[in-house]
Amino acid sequence: xxxxxxxxRSCGSRxxxxxxxxxxxxxxxxxxxxxxxxxxxxxxxxxxxxCASCSMVQVLEKIPQEVLFPSDxxxxxxxxxxxxxxxxxxxxxxxxxxxxxxSSLVVELASNDGYLxxxxxxxxxxxxxxxxxxxxCEAANEVGVRTLCRFFSDALAEELVADxxxxxxxxxxxxxxxIPDLNxxxxxxxxxxxxGGIITVENPYVRDLIDQTAFDTIYHEHIFYHSxxxxxxxxxxxxxxxxxxxxxxxxxxxxxxxxxxxxPGTSPDLDAYLAEEISSGLSSAAYYEGFGRxxxxxxxxxxxxxxxxxxxxxxxxxxxxxxxxxxxxxxxGVGRDLVDYVVDRNVHKQGMLMPGTHQPxxxxxxxxxxxxxxxxxxxxxxxxxxxxxxAEYAAAGGxxxxxxxxxxxx
Ligand code: JHZ
Numbered sequence: 001x002x003x004x005x006x007x008x009r010s011c012g013s014r015x016x017x018x019x020x021x022x023x024x025x026x027x028x029x030x031x032x033x034x035x036x037x038x039x040x041x042x043x044x045x046x047x048x049x050x051c052a053s054c055s056m057v058q059v060l061e062k063i064p065q066e067v068l069f070p071s072d073x074x075x076x077x078x079x080x081x082x083x084x085x086x087x088x089x090x091x092x093x094x095x096x097x098x099x100x101x102x103s104s105l106v107v108e109l110a111s112n113d114g115y116l117x118x119x120x121x122x123x124x125x126x127x128x129x130x131x132x133x134x135x136x137c138e139a140a141n142e143v144g145v146r147t148l149c150r151f152f153s154d155a156l157a158e159e160l161v162a163d164x165x166x167x168x169x170x171x172x173x174x175x176x177x178x179i180p181d182l183n184x185x186x187x188x189x190x191x192x193x194x195x196g197g198i199i200t201v202e203n204p205y206v207r208d209l210i211d212q213t214a215f216d217t218i219y220h221e222h223i224f225y226h227s228x229x230x231x232x233x234x235x236x237x238x239x240x241x242x243x244x245x246x247x248x249x250x251x252x253x254x255x256x257x258x259x260x261x262x263x264p265g266t267s268p269d270l271d272a273y274l275a276e277e278i279s280s281g282l283s284s285a286a287y288y289e290g291f292g293r294x295x296x297x298x299x300x301x302x303x304x305x306x307x308x309x310x311x312x313x314x315x316x317x318x319x320x321x322x323x324x325x326x327x328x329x330x331x332x333g334v335g336r337d338l339v340d341y342v343v344d345r346n347v348h349k350q351g352m353l354m355p356g357t358h359q360p361x362x363x364x365x366x367x368x369x370x371x372x373x374x375x376x377x378x379x380x381x382x383x384x385x386x387x388x389x390x391a392e393y394a395a396a397g398g399x400x401x402x403x404x405x406x407x408x409x410x
């Protein structure tokens with residue numbers, strides 16, 4: 001099904017079919033200020049499609065980058081200890097394996113608040129962050145991470161190269177899902193990468209998303225859902241080579257780190273992942289067929305669970321004003337009648353309201369003050385970190401609910 005005849009946003013083929021319709025939802029990171037509660041809130045169709053030609057899973061609705069990532073974009077990477085530790089290890093691994101020193105240059109695309117590059121700065125290794133969101137750039141510059149506040153593109157790469165810059169390492173974490181002009185982004189990376197350099201890219205793995213029915217990680221900001229097969233083809237079109245892959249099953253619900261360079265050659269790990277994607281059928285439309293039905297059953301089960309608890313007079317809060325939380329609340333229809341409020345430790349989110357469903361976002365300390373009977377883990381990807389941090393809430397009788405892969409009380 002592809003009634004509008006959309007072309008693949010990666011390879012341009014017309015062999016694209018929608019396999020999931022999540023209806024019209026608001027933008028997941030467009031938090032609502034209480035003073036704007038009466039103003040109309042834009043909603044956009046959220047259809048997900050598979051391209052039979054290049055295997056790329058993608059959202060079809062086209063929303064300008066400036067609308068998806070406005071100046072008050074609220075996501076700051078530094079609020080998770082797990083992400084900070086993962087990034088620190090990544091940096092130390094690169095310094096060791098690539099022999100980086102004070103004459104190297106590391107460029108990070110979508111460097112956010114400097115959560116990762118600051119580790120290189122601490123080691124005296126020169127960096128350049130590139131990110132379009134001003135508040136995050138300011139935070140990064142404040143911690144000593146030199147950051148250019150721009151969208152990365154092919155044209156920006158040409159400007160940087162004309163200024164004499166070439167990167168020994170390019171890092172692009174959780175950004176290649178977000179780029180409407182994906183081809184321009186990759187050709188820019190190819191130009192900016194020094195001969196002999198390496199690109200590392202991290203993205204949620206589409207296979208983990210489908211297998212765990214993590215439908216809430218689908219939102220307009222996430223245009224592309226990557227696999228080894230999809231990324232290998234994309235890189236080849238721009239003269240780059242996917243050489244190696246690493247899997248981090250606990251990061252953002254399952255993340256792949258791709259190693260890419262100007263040189264051909266694949267590692268045994270990458271060969272195994274590519275073969276596995278073929279044998280599992282990930283590169284064929286059939287793989288995605290039952291997904292919509294599984295999403296509908298999560299919706300029915302979660303509504304039942306929350307409704308039953310409310311009928312028993314229980315109070316329920318949400319944890320994590322995450323983008324995925326917005327998809328979950330809006331698609332399932334979890335309003336303030338079921339979940340009263342959401343807590344989040346990101347101070348830039350506190351005081352705002354969730355998109356569409358309008359639960360107020362409060363500091364995490366509110367859980368101990370209000371002691372709700374249940375906490376719905378909207379940021380279920382950080383379940384262990386959050387539960388360890390909320391030990392006192394649990395000791396006082398509080399319980400946690402996970403929404404995916406199947407709703408349940410922990
Ligand atoms: P979190 C974001 O998605 C947005 P989101 C983006 N599109 C992307 O690609 C992925 O990340 C990777 C809070 N929190 O990270 C912080 C606590 O309050 O799952 C966040 O607001 N206490 C760029 O928004 C939210 O939860 C904690 O202890 O779905 C988690 O959002 C921890 C660990 C987090 O991503």
